[in-house]
Amino acid sequence: xxxxxxxxxxxxxxxxxxxxAFLGHLRTAGYAERTLRKKRSIxxxxxxxxxxxxxxxxxxxxxxxxxxxxxxxxxxxxxxxYERAALRPLLDYLRAQSVVGLTPAPIDASPAExxxxxxxxxxxxxxxxxQNSLHVYGPLIRDFLAxxxxxxGALCSGxxxxxxxxxxxxxxxxxRSAEYSRLLATALRSYCHFLxxxxxxxxxxxxxxxxxxxxxxxxxxxLLSHEEVERVIGATNRATFRGRRDHAVLLLLARLGxxxxxxxSLELGDLRWRSGEIFVHGKGGMVEALPLLSEIGEALxxxxxxARGASASRRVFLRMLAPRVGLAGPCAIDHIVRLAxxxxxxxxASGGAAHLFRHSLATRMIRQGASMAEISEVLxxxxxxxxxxxxxxxxxxxxxxARPWPATGGAQ
Numbered sequence: 001x002x003x004x005x006x007x008x009x010x011x012x013x014x015x016x017x018x019x020x021a022f023l024g025h026l027r028t029a030g031y032a033e034r035t036l037r038k039k040r041s042i043x044x045x046x047x048x049x050x051x052x053x054x055x056x057x058x059x060x061x062x063x064x065x066x067x068x069x070x071x072x073x074x075x076x077x078x079x080x081x082y083e084r085a086a087l088r089p090l091l092d093y094l095r096a097q098s099v100v101g102l103t104p105a106p107i108d109a110s111p112a113e114x115x116x117x118x119x120x121x122x123x124x125x126x127x128x129x130x131q132n133s134l135h136v137y138g139p140l141i142r143d144f145l146a147x148x149x150x151x152x153g154a155l156c157s158g159x160x161x162x163x164x165x166x167x168x169x170x171x172x173x174x175x176r177s178a179e180y181s182r183l184l185a186t187a188l189r190s191y192c193h194f195l196x197x198x199x200x201x202x203x204x205x206x207x208x209x210x211x212x213x214x215x216x217x218x219x220x221x222x223l224l225s226h227e228e229v230e231r232v233i234g235a236t237n238r239a240t241f242r243g244r245r246d247h248a249v250l251l252l253l254a255r256l257g258x259x260x261x262x263x264x265s266l267e268l269g270d271l272r273w274r275s276g277e278i279f280v281h282g283k284g285g286m287v288e289a290l291p292l293l294s295e296i297g298e299a300l301x302x303x304x305x306x307a308r309g310a311s312a313s314r315r316v317f318l319r320m321l322a323p324r325v326g327l328a329g330p331c332a333i334d335h336i337v338r339l340a341x342x343x344x345x346x347x348x349a350s351g352g353a354a355h356l357f358r359h360s361l362a363t364r365m366i367r368q369g370a371s372m373a374e375i376s377e378v379l380x381x382x383x384x385x386x387x388x389x390x391x392x393x394x395x396x397x398x399x400x401x402a403r404p405w406p407a408t409g410g411a412q
Contacts, residue, residue: 015046015047015050015051015057015060016047016051018093018094018097019040019043019044019047021097022043022089022090022093022094023036023039023040023043025093026039026089026322026323028312029311029312029322029323029324029325030309030311030321030322030323030324031322031323032322035322038086039086042082042083042086042087043086043087043090046065046068046087046090049068049071050064050068060091060094061091062091065084065087065088065091066084068083068087069083069084069087110149111149112145112146112148112149115145116138116141116142116145118194118198119141119191119194120134120138122194122197123137123190127190128285130261130283131261131329132261132329132330135329136183136187137186137187137190140183140184140187140188141187141188141191143172144168144188144191145159147168148164148168160192160195160200160201160205161205162205162208165188165192165205165208165209166208166209166210168188169181169184169185169188169209169210170210172184173212178212178213181212182212185209185210185211185212188209189206189209190206192204192205192206192208192209193206222348222356222359223356223359223360223363224346224348224356224357224360225360226360226364228344228346228360229254229357229360231344231346232250232254232337232340232341232343232344232346233247233250233251233254233340234344235340235343235344236250236340236343238302241306241307241309241320242307242320244299244302244303244306244307245303245307245308245317245318245320246336246339246340247299247302247303248296248299248300248302248303248317249263249317249333249336250336250337250340250357251295251296251299252296253333253337253354253357253358254357254360254361255293255295255296255361256278256280256290256293256296256361257357257358257361257362257378257379258280258358259282259283259330259354259355259358260330260331260333260334260354260355261329261330262280262281262282263317263333264315264317264326264327264328264329264330264332264333265281265315266278266280266281266315266316266317267314267315267316268314268315268316269314270316271292271300271316272289272292273292273297276291276292276297277289277290277291277292278290278291278292278296280380282380283380283382286380286382288380300316304316309324310324311324311325313325313326315327319332330354333354334353334354337353337354337356337357338353341353358379361378361379362375362378362379365378
């Protein structure tokens with residue numbers, strides 16, 4: 001090994017030469033200098049440890065990180081976790097820089113794991129499902145495959161037949177909600193169709209998956225009144241960086257009815273200032289142009305110029321804390337909305353916080369005389385059935401056609 005310098009009589013290793021570049025990478029990602037000083041001490045200690053243990057650079061990996069953080073039996077759990085969290089990005093950085101030997105050695109995947117990977121690729125590439133949908137389907141099918149795998153990881157010979165799939169669905173649906181059972185049946189049906197397309201099954205077993213009864217249009221959509229929507233938007237403090245970001249997010253939800261995932265995936269190139277349009281990446285890989293309303297445009301300009309800050313990420317909305325990258329997912333938008341509800345003194349009971357604005361927009365439109373087709377176009381529904389639920393929310397119109405209740409002694 002060639003050396004450029006000595007430290008305490010010990011030759012500096014190849015890892016030492018990457019420390020400053022790694023810290024510069026973190027600085028670009030928005031980490032504060034105080035945080036960088038803490039990470040520097042950990043990374044430097046790790047580099048010294050690898051030299052003392054004579055660990056070659058090409059051998060570095062997760063196992064070496066685990067050995068380093070466990071080197072002291074008396075270390076506090078919180079300190080061990082902090083060291084591990086600091087070193088994991090170091091390995092990711094070195095792998096991204098194509099440093100020789102840092103790519104983990106390939107591990108032979110079990111048949112179940114290989115099938116799972118191909119299924120997720122099928123959902124993503126062939127079916128065009130959003131990442132949020134993969135987070136729903138993936139765990140359900142992974143549990144099914146795990147239940148069908150033998151101790152050695154091999155799938156049972158009868159794993160993919162109608163009787164086995166039906167028995168699994170019935171067993172897992174016991175004492176579970178109707179919504180869980182419906183999602184499980186949908187996931188199994190999708191997976192069976194995937195197996196048929198791959199040629200793993202001679203017939204499409206999707207038709208053998210029982211249908212879970214659901215009551216369409218049985219309830220009214222949860223929503224906010226117009227006054228409550230304006231109250232939530234108005235409670236945001238636009239004098240702060242976070243407030244400017246959250247205000248723009250809330251306007252996109254309330255004025256255009258965007259889904260949480262669509263806001264997360266917005267990129268700078270999707271904002272077409274000259275044409276006054278915003279391109280939205282919706283379900284099924286659809287890209288649609290919506291009007292960039294002046295109110296939304298002003299909020300976005302305020303955020304982009306004075307609050308977003310510099311970042312290599314092309315996402316419009318970034319995390320407030322380092323690393324300054326795009327929001328993690330739709331759950332981040334829900335978190336922004338829940339905090340906005342708290343500021344406005346509202347406590348809606350609905351689970352999907354961000355979706356309340358979408359329901360509220362559709363309800364306001366229908367009460368103002370919009371047709372189902374117009375609402376479907378604004379909300380970008382692919383099926384009219386998704387829009388039909390809003391036909392029940394115009395209580396004033398329903399009162400006008402309701403027949404009077406029979407008086408005492410009248411018709412029974």
